Amino acid sequence: MLNFDFYNPTQIVFGKDRIADLAKLVPLQARVLILVGGASAEKTGTLAEVRQALGARQHETFSGIEPNPGFDTAMKAVQQVRDGGFDFLLAVGGGSVIDAAKFIAAAVPFEGDAWDILLKRGSNIKTALPFGTVLTLPATGSEMNNGSVITRRDIGAKLPFRSRHLFPQFSVLDPTKTYTLPPQQIANGVVDAFVHTVEQYLTYPVNAPVQDRFAESLLQTLIDIGPRLLAATEPNYDDRASLMWAATLALNGLIGAGVPQDWATHMIGHELTALHNIDHARTLAIVLPAMLNERRVQKRDKLLQYGERVWGIRSGSDDERITAAIDQTRDFFERMGIPTRLSAYGLAADAIDVVISQLEAHGMTKLSERGDVTPAVSRRVLEAAL
Numbered sequence: 001m002l003n004f005d006f007y008n009p010t011q012i013v014f015g016k017d018r019i020a021d022l023a024k025l026v027p028l029q030a031r032v033l034i035l036v037g038g039a040s041a042e043k044t045g046t047l048a049e050v051r052q053a054l055g056a057r058q059h060e061t062f063s064g065i066e067p068n069p070g071f072d073t074a075m076k077a078v079q080q081v082r083d084g085g086f087d088f089l090l091a092v093g094g095g096s097v098i099d100a101a102k103f104i105a106a107a108v109p110f111e112g113d114a115w116d117i118l119l120k121r122g123s124n125i126k127t128a129l130p131f132g133t134v135l136t137l138p139a140t141g142s143e144m145n146n147g148s149v150i151t152r153r154d155i156g157a158k159l160p161f162r163s164r165h166l167f168p169q170f171s172v173l174d175p176t177k178t179y180t181l182p183p184q185q186i187a188n189g190v191v192d193a194f195v196h197t198v199e200q201y202l203t204y205p206v207n208a209p210v211q212d213r214f215a216e217s218l219l220q221t222l223i224d225i226g227p228r229l230l231a232a233t234e235p236n237y238d239d240r241a242s243l244m245w246a247a248t249l250a251l252n253g254l255i256g257a258g259v260p261q262d263w264a265t266h267m268i269g270h271e272l273t274a275l276h277n278i279d280h281a282r283t284l285a286i287v288l289p290a291m292l293n294e295r296r297v298q299k300r301d302k303l304l305q306y307g308e309r310v311w312g313i314r315s316g317s318d319d320e321r322i323t324a325a326i327d328q329t330r331d332f333f334e335r336m337g338i339p340t341r342l343s344a345y346g347l348a349a350d351a352i353d354v355v356i357s358q359l360e361a362h363g364m365t366k367l368s369e370r371g372d373v374t375p376a377v378s379r380r381v382l383e384a385a386l
């Protein structure tokens with residue numbers, strides 16, 4: 001096992017009817033800016049529940065945070081916080097609203113051009129406003145980590161940053177708040193959580209059996225509940241709860257502690273979203289199977305372990321077993337209704353050059369657990385994903 005620090009101060013408040021707990025979780029004197037996305041929080045009644053729980057606390061709402069949250073939108077919220085003297089942020093939504101809250105929390109006290117936060121990947125954040133979250137879409141794990149991804153559409157950039165100042169103080173996880181999700185967002189959530197787990201598990205062995213078995217249990221749970229969640233005619237509470245907790249655990253630092261981490265699939269996926277507005281999870285479903293095949297030699301031992309323990313693949317030569325494990329992965333994404341080929345999203349070979357030049361422009365030239373995913377490798381991966 002590698003050396004590691006593990007620090008995660010976020011309080012998780014899980015279960016039915018837990019939004020009422022905001023009355024205890026948010027400081028009494030707080031001046032609260034509630035952050036929401038488009039119309040969903042209002043339409044589903046979640047926003048009304050949140051407002052009721054805040055009671056007499058001073059609060060306003062900022063709405064309009066878009067999926068893959070934009071820098072310009074977040075900066076408008078920064079202005080509202082400064083003008084209104086708000087001192088606490090409450091994100092109500094999915095990963096996009098929570099990521100925007102993290103950026104806003106850091107940008108309000110930031111001196112200088114807030115875009116530098118992205119350019120320095122958050123290393124220049126010295127302090128941030130306190131914030132909590134009410135999660136309505138299980139997928140990203142943003143509710144219990146210190147990372148965020150912000151997009152600037154004018155220059156086609158979607159960049160990640162993180163800081164130890166950006167853990168939510170608390171996150172309310174009520175699985176019934178996911179009942180209104182359309183099937184494609186459920187599918188996105190399952191696939192995003194699956195790929196988060198894979199990016200921290202499917203690297204090379206470092207004798208970390210606790211992390212391995214933990215990751216395998218998350219993958220097996222997602223494989224088990226994913227198709228059932230899509231097929232259900234009525235939402236099933238236990239399956240919704242399992243998805244919510246699995247997605248949180250997939251990216252709260254626990255399974256990634258003490259093991260190598262990859263993230264090449266995510267970084268290439270971010271460029272596809274920035275350029276072509278493809279949902280985050282869908283970009284991962286395009287890139288991951290091709291990436292695993294491209295790096296089957298470097299990932300050999302873990303691919304065999306993954307095939308055997310997660311998919312029950314025990315027969316055939318090593319090469320055949322690895323191919324079967326990758327095929328099963330692709331098939332799982334397709335069964336979740338998510339196409340795994342660029343062509344299914346209307347993209348052909350002529351789209352690849354721009355993706356590669358954007359990766360280079362963003363310094364994404366030595367990706368993966370070994371730093372060996374150069375632009376030339378990324379190009380081969382994208383060509384294989386056509």
Ligand code: NZQ
Binds near residue numbers: 148280
């Ligand atoms: O905008 P509204 O109207 O709220 O609708 C949203 C949005 O259209 C809707 N939605 C959310 N909860 C709902 C609901 N609709 C009905 N009922 C509900 N209960 O779902 C749509 C998608 O929401 P979004 O927040 O964009 O999705 P997701 O949670 O998948 O977040 C994606 C963003 O998170 C980033 C991605 O890159 C992307 O920008 N990620 C953040 C990470 C992190 N901070 O650790 C890690 C991830 O790898 C990822 O990169």
Ligand code: ZN
Binds near residue numbers: 196266280
């Ligand atoms: Zn992701």
